Amino acid sequence: MKQNNTVYAAAQVEEDGEVHESCNKSWKGLQILDFVNGMLSLVGLIVFVVIISTRDGNSTTIHMSKQLMTFRKDYNFVAATDTLNQQVKTATCSNSSVIETGYKLYLDDQKWVDVFRGIPLLYESGRSFDQAVLVGAVLLISCMFQFGRAFIPTYDPGSGPDAWRWLEYALTAPLQIIIIASALFQRDLHFLLIIANLQCALVVLGYLLELKLAIICDIKCVQNDGKMRAYQDDTDTFAYAVIKVWLIFIATCMFHVSIWWAVINKFLDAPPTFTTCTHDNGPPPWLEFILYGQCACFSLFGLVMLVHILIVCLAEFNDKTDVEWTWKVVTWMYSIISVVAKLLLEYGFVGLIFSLSTV
DSSP: OHHHHHHHHHHHHHHHHHHHHHHHHHHHHHHHHHHHHHHHHHHHHEEEEHHHHHOOOOOOEEEEEEOOOEESHHHHHHHHHHHHHHHHHHHHHHHOHHHHTTOOOOEEEEEESSEEEEEEEEEEEEEEHHHHHHHHHHHHHHHHHHHHHOOOOOOOSSSSSOOHHHHHHHHHHHHHHHHHHHTTOBHHHHHHHHHHHHHHHHHHHHHHHHHHHHHHHHHHHHHHOOOOOOOOOOOOOOOHHHHHHHHHHHHHHHHHHHHHHHHHHHHHHSSGGGTTTTTTTOOOHHHHHHHHHHHHHHHHHHHHHHHHHHHHHHSSSOOOHHHHHHHHHHHHHHHHHHHHHHHHHHHHHHHHHHHHHHH
């Protein structure tokens, strides 16, 4: 009996050694990918700085606005807003779709003691930022994190929930959203703050979701070998963990749809007011490239997340290699999508700047 136990222990050690060797190969492959991504981000940053610093054209500084609902009751104010409403209607072309749908200025008449005329006014917030600086910051932050993951010896990418990767996204994704929205005529300070923080919250939920997926992986492994894992405690049950995962995923989807619905709809509302007027060609096509390209990349993160959930919830994990394979594939996908999204944003922004310089 003792001899059998010795043979089993030796076999287990050999199996663990093979798993460790396989994992090391995976980690090295992922670190090579991070190194390549870091080089791409660094080259992109250098090229971007050279192009922006040598260009001649419009400034990339964005002056943000605030909105104030102004209520007055004097005759001159009411007459002025009525005149402004008529001017807004005639400012667009006669064949514009907004005229056909009865486009008019928003006015709100409220009756308290007297009747007050209300109109939303945009005024300067006194705050501004340079879009080019934000693009450079996104590339620089990404470059630092990617090289860090590539060269730190103790770093094991793909071994489970990766806090450093999600921290990179939490820093860069809100900046990307601000760049995208501000390039699409959205300059309201409060709107930009809301969607940037909503994007940051979405990233944090993504990391939380991975932690819950790790618990499910641990539960499945315990069912096979009876050993507790790092992310599990005695209160965890498979059904409860799955419910939490899907609730978090639904929340991330709601955040994602809310952000891009607001950005896309605000953009689509703008072109009809000038497409057939003084600007015969409408807005530069680079705006659509930035908008829909970035929306597709950000949506791919959600698709990878969904596939990851389905694999973890439905697949059977017989040993550690099965679990680590899922984290490896997901890490590869996230890393590729992330660097592609940032380089596409840089490319689109440079194209936009040069198109505006020729107007």
